[in-house]
Amino acid sequence: MKLVTGPLSMFGAKTQIAIAEKGIDCEIEMVPFSIQHRYSPLHPEVERLNPKRQVPLLFDGAVQIFDSTQIFEYIEHKFPSPALWPAGTAERAEARLLELKSDEVFFQDFKTLMSAAGNTQTPEARVAIENMQGYYRAMDDLLASREWLAGSYSYADIAFLCASWFASILGGAPGVEFRHVGDWRKRMIARPAVNQTMKEISAFLSRNGIPAPVI
Ligand SMILES: N[C@@H](CCC(=O)N[C@@H](CS)C(=O)NCC(=O)O)C(=O)O
Structure with missing residues (x-):
């Protein structure tokens, strides 16, 4: 493969x-x-x-x-094992939707920040950052009673960790008040698969003089 x-x-x-x-x-x-x-x-x-x-x-x-x-x-x-979609029908539907929202809803604001190329003070960038904080708030509410976004660890967690990690490079990091999101990001980065991938991307950033997000 x-x-x-x-x-x-x-x-x-x-x-x-x-x-x-x-x-x-x-x-x-x-x-x-x-x-x-x-x-x-x-x-x-x-x-x-x-x-x-x-x-x-x-x-x-x-x-x-x-x-x-x-x-x-x-x-x-x-490769069904370990499963990365939850087993239950409702939980799986929720995980799929969260993965889609991360890629297609949160990402819309992410794209605005990419276009702003580091200037977070343009009116468009300010709106994007505000939208992102609203999104973090919704995820924080979910994570207040869950270890992972859709119950069991899933593709939804992987997608949103990546989206929030890359957003952090562009000024779209989650506010510190979203402590459940902060704790979840720490759980995510402690997973060897996540840690290794983000380490490699961080090394690329650092070779290009761009500070990598710290979780
Ligand atoms: N929906 C696609 C999005 C893929 C995508 O946007 N890839 C970016 C890199 S993260 C890319 O190749 N961009 C090059 C371009 O759009 O010119 C997916 O989930 O794979």
Whole structure:
């Protein structure tokens, strides 16, 4: 199995963590990426396989897929243990929704911060940060009575840890008042699969003179 991802890819980090959690023997290939030139020149396999021209991609024999959530589904089916979706129907539905919201709702504000390129004082960036804090508040409420976002440890936790970690680089860290989120982030970073992945990304950041978030 081979994962094609980037050294600073939030969606790729999701898949790296899940693969590590499951102990899957998987080659990891990093596409060319630099802060200055981003994903240019585009990796030929990304260009060929993904009309959205994005990483991550997963190759497993005849299987060639893209999109982190699709990759989650594939590895969950092929390597069911340890399970990363909760067993119960309702809990699983909640986990899937939280994973989607992290990728598609929280991420909208994240994109605004990316466009602001470090200037957190523009009107757009201020709104994005406020929205993100609202999102953290909702997650904090959930985590007040739970160890993990959807009950058992799941892809929802992996997705949101990655989103909040990368958001922290851009000025979108959770406020200290969200102590359940803070404690959850500490539990997350203590997991070897999460720790190893974030350590590698932190090393890339530090080689580029960008301080990595401290959890
Ligand atoms: N929904 C996709 C999003 C993938 C995505 O946005 N990948 C980013 C890196 S984190 C990328 O390749 N961006 C390059 C570009 O959009 O030009 C997924 O879950 O994999």
